[in-house]
Amino acid sequence: MSVLEVESLHVQLPTPNGDVTIVDGVDYAVEAGEVLGVAGESGSGKTISMLALLGLLPERSTVQGTARFEGRDLITMPRRELRDIAGRDLAMVFQDPFTSLHPMLSVGKQLTEHVRRHLHLDRAAADRRAVELLEDVRIPDPEAALRAFPHHFSGGMRQRIAIAIALACRPKLLIADEPTTALDVTVQAGILRLLDRLRREHELAVILITHDLGVLSSIADRVSIFYAGRVVESGAREAVLTHPRHPYTRALLDALPHPEVSKERPLVAIGGSPPAPGRLPSGCAFNPRCAHAVETCRTDVPPLVVAGDRRLACPVDPFAG
């Protein structure tokens, strides 16, 4: 059974110009010990679709669909129950460890507060657990780190601490939203290796949101490519990234500088820009930027359907076979 199974998720957010659909029917599932990579440009609904699961959206947002976490639907669950699950069984790490850690509380306080609340440990047991956690994310001298404050640490160390806090209650699922975007590549590699070890050793399910296909390629087992609030292609990492079939996935990969590509050749940027939410073109949202669009692409929204070794939302399928 999947740890998390999201079906037909729709999210509307209130704006001054009325409600705007940000996530428009998204499906995904993640198993224990598996890393699901979610990629797409900014504004594609990646983050909002995750915040919706945790009940972290602004007031008056509407969320439809189901999100079964160990069999129970997070969307219809009473808020109090959701709060118990979120933070204990389901944890989240954000892009910026500068803002997700409290600047005026010691690392130890932030770690133990969490385990004491959710696991009902006494102070001594909570401290022991905190040291264990810091060791697990490879913070040198964990006892001293407990008494230190976030500003004493570098960006990479802070992200490790944020991960330690997220792992404090032994969650089943970790949602990591651009966890390495603000970090140097050397530090990023360390965090990716850490996530990889955690999912192997603790059977942790991980949803990794990133705009960096290199990051996705190094750690994800399966990938979902988001565009304008919908999944356009999903499947096993290797299949999707070595043989992309949706024109958008292919365009994303073509835009990247590749070691084997001669520098005389310009990079292939995607023409135009992603549509603003609430102002989507009719039909396939990618059609105005797509070189392969045909008449039906401008009228009908293509559903995400099984296409051989993957799921694909492109009836033209110009790169099949």
Added chain:
Amino acid sequence: MSALELRDVVVDYDRRGGGTVRAVAGASLAVERGRIVGLVGESGCGKSTLARAAVGLVPVAGGTVEFEGKAVTALSRRARPADLVRLQLVFQNPYSSLNPRRTAGSQIADGLKGTRTARTARVRELCEVVGLPTTVTSRYPHEFSGGQRQRIAIARALASSPTVIVLDEPLASLDASAQAQLANLLANLARDLDVGLLLISHDLAIVRHVADEVSVMYLGKMAETGPTLALWTKPAHPYSEALIAAVPRPDGGGFLPESLPGEVPDPAHPPAGCRFHPRCPYVFDRCLVEEPPLDPLPNDRFAACWLAASKGLG
């Protein structure tokens, strides 16, 4: 003679509560017209400080900075010599470097002289150069995407007909497609307008793609410099090797990038001997006591490593 030349530059910062930190500890760099020089290194290695010293935004405590043969000295903005307008700086964050309350067109025109008609025509021309529709001139910064805003910042820098532009992380926080567009634009500026570019970036893949030469900086000094492709395929310094190995590859292969243990040490207390030795997998006795100089290697390459000469490069 290079358009922009930094020789043995030293930059000190006062540390709060007393003492100084040597952010740049003797670094040299040259940018020719029409060439792109990439400057890479982890955060805290001093690359942004060196960029600021290059345009006279911070005073140097030692060494020289010369632009078109004249010394660049840190002066107040009012006293900035007229010759220096041909040396421009583009910042990382176009959200904060553009004025939110003025139209893109009026900000691009800041550096222009002449009649209103001539200025308007030139603004349109600059928009075309950076690949923006001319309709953008009457719009405000918040109406643009990050990539478009960065183009406006570049158009603004181009308005003073620069010979060298220093770009501090211009590609950070942009989506892949916007990055690709901007990288192509930078290559065109160097090729078509004969502008020299100093490109500071932590995105090594992009630097590899556009830069003619690369300088790898570590803890205030150059660890290695050389032509991009040669440096990339056979790095001479272990730090360059580690940086390159840490770049994840988008090939679907599932290979975890190599992490480099440890962090850039506090520049107030650089390690004895080679600055990189505490993190170096090839460290041996000599590295602990003696700092390797930036020595020449074949094919215009330089590296500050005792083992570089024995690698058989070239």
